[in-house]
Amino acid sequence: MFQTRHAVLPQTSHDEFAREEFTGSLRRFFTETLWPGTRDVYVATQRPAFERVHGRRPESVREVREAIEGSFFYRAASLLGRAAQEQLWDTVGETIERQLPALVEAARPKPDAVGTLTLNPTLAMPRYYDSVDIHVMPGNFHTELGADDVYAGALYDRGVFYFSYGGMGADNDKLGTTMTDYFEGAFPDIKPKRILDMGCGPGLSTLPWKTTYPDADVYGLDLAAPQLRYAHARAESFGKAVHFVQGDATAAPFPDGYFDVVSFCLLTHECPLPLVLEIMKEAHRLLAPGGIALADAGAPPADGVEDEFFTTWFNHNANEPFGQGLRKLDLQEGFVAAGFDPGDYFSSGSREAVYLTGMGADRAKQDGKGKFAGYVGAIRR
């Protein structure tokens, strides 16, 4: 599969492309073969060894880790996963560095733009956000390498395509399109006039809303200027009129009741739990009566200490420190605390962390569901 070209997608030489393709292969190898294999090796070897010594199974995540750390397979698999992560950003980043001036020029808003870009240079980056390179992405989403920078937007757009080794589809937007498909199916009579995608990044989850509801005013909100500049140029290239705004999802620069839909995709697992609750509260404020908040449900609570160990690899090894808080949150309680009525909460019935189970087309065959994530939300009355 080839990523659909647009005006600001980085170009690659023959060999740069080949090295990027390898990072996708390595990511698939880790996700589909190595990491699932650690459970089998643990069950066959390390857990029995622990039981022989202690007369019981491990009763904490620490004991599971102590049991498995002696395994060459586990240590090698974990290192390969980390290598895949670092190499992904390094390989993609190298291509962007050499063409960044051209990308910056290509991203400059044009006078005849159909959408808009509204930045706030005085917006302070929250401390939690500035303290970690999320998923080992150098500089996180927001670091600016120069004036009018788009490096981080380009890095994420191209990087996540290979992170998912094609699972995001050629347009790199499958998480967004499955979300809007779900929404359309769940609320077929709703024709929203104004939609907000919070934590929009380069707009991968934003443009599907405009495609699904072409008459709606669609907004994307993000803290990071390099993402928003890139998102604007990408949307213009695809002919989609979207308004990209720089702001904080806990204090968005819009009046009360401004939106009919407030959506957030892949946002909450990157935020400390108190901020997740603030974001839900802000969604309530921003919604008009009858408006709907929608979010990806994320990973379910772990089923015991062994499951917790095997489903928190990214949390401990790949700079995803906040997701563990989210998965322990009762999502209905979160929306109720935000001001929604318990009876107005809805759920697609599942919670799944797509980045753990893989997003390739094979996964639909594995579990027969053909879904990529679970969704939750609430209706504002």
Place this chain on the structure above:
Amino acid sequence: MMMMTAMLAEITALRDRVDTHEALAAAGEVASPAAVEAFELDAPRQAAREARRAAVLTRVFRPLLEELEVARLALSPQQLEQVLAEDQPA
């Protein structure tokens, strides 16, 4: 390990470049640097390259996959008893 995966990226990129050379040769073209850069990869050839990379990873990391295979084939105590019983004199 990270040096190994970086090296593998170089090796597989080199192999992809050889594949491009072979495709150009099959079309009767000279594999100049410009021709290589202009070469348009189609979906079947991309899939073949992906399959080759997957095979490289399987070969290079064979020691890991062997350990995984042994774990998945591990005999239960009952199965082990059965195997041992087969060697007992009748």
